[in-house]
Amino acid sequence: MENDKNCITVSQLRINYGTTRAVDGISFDVKYGRVFGFLGPNGAGKTTTINVLTTLIRPTSGNVQIFGKEIMKHAKEIKGRIGVVLQEPSFEGNVTVEKSLDLYGLMWGVPGERRRDKARELLEQFDLVEVQSMKNDELSIGQRRRVQVAREFMHNMDLLFLDEPTVGLDPAARRMLLDYIKRHVNGGLTVFFTTHIMDEVEYLCDDIAIINKGKIIATDTPAGLKQKYGSIKAVEIKLKDAVAESIMDMLRQMTGDQSVIEVTAKDTIRISSRDAQELLVRTIEALARTGTQLENVSISPPTLEEVFLTVVNGTKSSF
Ligand SMILES: Nc1ncnc2c1ncn2[C@@H]1O[C@H](COP(=O)(O)OP(=O)(O)OP(=O)(O)O)[C@@H](O)[C@H]1O
Ligand SMILES: [Mg+2]
Numbered sequence: 493m494e495n496d497k498n499c500i501t502v503s504q505l506r507i508n509y510g511t512t513r514a515v516d517g518i519s520f521d522v523k524y525g526r527v528f529g530f531l532g533p534n535g536a537g538k539t540t541t542i543n544v545l546t547t548l549i550r551p552t553s554g555n556v557q558i559f560g561k562e563i564m565k566h567a568k569e570i571k572g573r574i575g576v577v578l579q580e581p582s583f584e585g586n587v588t589v590e591k592s593l594d595l596y597g598l599m600w601g602v603p604g605e606r607r608r609d610k611a612r613e614l615l616e617q618f619d620l621v622e623v624q625s626m627k628n629d630e631l632s633i634g635q636r637r638r639v640q641v642a643r644e645f646m647h648n649m650d651l652l653f654l655d656e657p658t659v660g661l662d663p664a665a666r667r668m669l670l671d672y673i674k675r676h677v678n679g680g681l682t683v684f685f686t687t688h689i690m691d692e693v694e695y696l697c698d699d700i701a702i703i704n705k706g707k708i709i710a711t712d713t714p715a716g717l718k719q720k721y722g723s724i725k726a727v728e729i730k731l732k733d734a735v736a737e738s739i740m741d742m743l744r745q746m747t748g749d750q751s752v753i754e755v756t757a758k759d760t761i762r763i764s765s766r767d768a769q770e771l772l773v774r775t776i777e778a779l780a781r782t783g784t785q786l787e788n789v790s791i792s793p794p795t796l797e798e799v800f801l802t803v804v805n806g807t808k809s810s811f
Pocket of ligand 2: 540
């Protein structure tokens with residue numbers, strides 16, 4: 493059966509909160525052994541979807557299968573095989589880091605010796621040895637997030653949901669976490685991952701879906717998405733003896749909302765647009781009129797972030 497390849501199959505899922513259509517008829521599959529990036533702006537419906545997929549809330553309508561089984565009918569069995577790191581942290585503030593890992597293992601029925609070994613390994617992996625005797629309440633935000641992710645690995649699972657797990661992590665901790673996840677995926681784990689950081693998506697995700705206002709507006713691989721929107725190009729303009737900020741107003745007027753403009757250095761501006769070439773010509777003309785000189789100009793493929801912003805800004809229909 494084709495579904496055997498899918499760890500998660502979602503069809504026509506709708507979730508309403510009163511009259512708010514938080515999730516508005518979405519369908520997608522997540523394949524076994526892959527990292528699925530579920531992306532979208534604030535309020536798009538990511539957490540709401542995760543809440544249904546992890547059986548925390550009931551959908552308004554639609555069908556969700558996990559491990560080939562309907563979630564509502566097999567909630568208990570499915571729950572026993574998944575891990576969840578929620579966006580909203582939940583904590584026993586008065587318990588030490590060491591103890592909270594142990595309690596988690598106990599909850600999952602991990603035997604004593606294994607529990608101690610696993611906790612020791614996780615404390616080391618997540619760089620928590622120094623704070624192991626501190627109470628959760630005494631930790632910094634990033635340390636708390638690390639404990640929250642680490643404790644989920646106390647038990648074996650087939651599918652892990654991570655709702656913005658890297659928020660608050662410093663660059664080293666972030667990289668450590670992504671690499672730790674990668675190793676588990678190589679060992680067979682399937683991961684459902686949300687983040688707002690497109691570098692993380694490029695580093696970790698095999699497949700992505702972009703959700704906006706409760707609807708899925710793109711599904712692809714990161715590379716495929718960049719290729720699909722290949723008509724977008726990024727133009728980088730480096731000014732000679734002028735500050736980038738001084739020409740921003742003019743550029744914004746020239747480009748409208750179809751483009752993403754960013755000041756990347758004091759004297760450099762990057763514009764990603766479908767009409768990059770034409771825009772470049774017009775910019776050069778406009779700069780010449782004001783007597784601004786150029787140091788360097790280049791055109792390059794867009795980053796995933798630029799593609800994401802363009803897709804979400806609603807220009808998709810014009811491709
Ligand atoms: N408990 C709730 N009651 C009513 N409306 C809710 C509730 N939870 C979420 N919503 C609404 O549902 C929509 C989707 O919210 P959701 O939390 O799923 O977004 P998200 O994509 O996870 O956003 P973020 O990136 O900010 O985490 C929003 O419009 C939000 O206001
Ligand atoms: Mg959310």
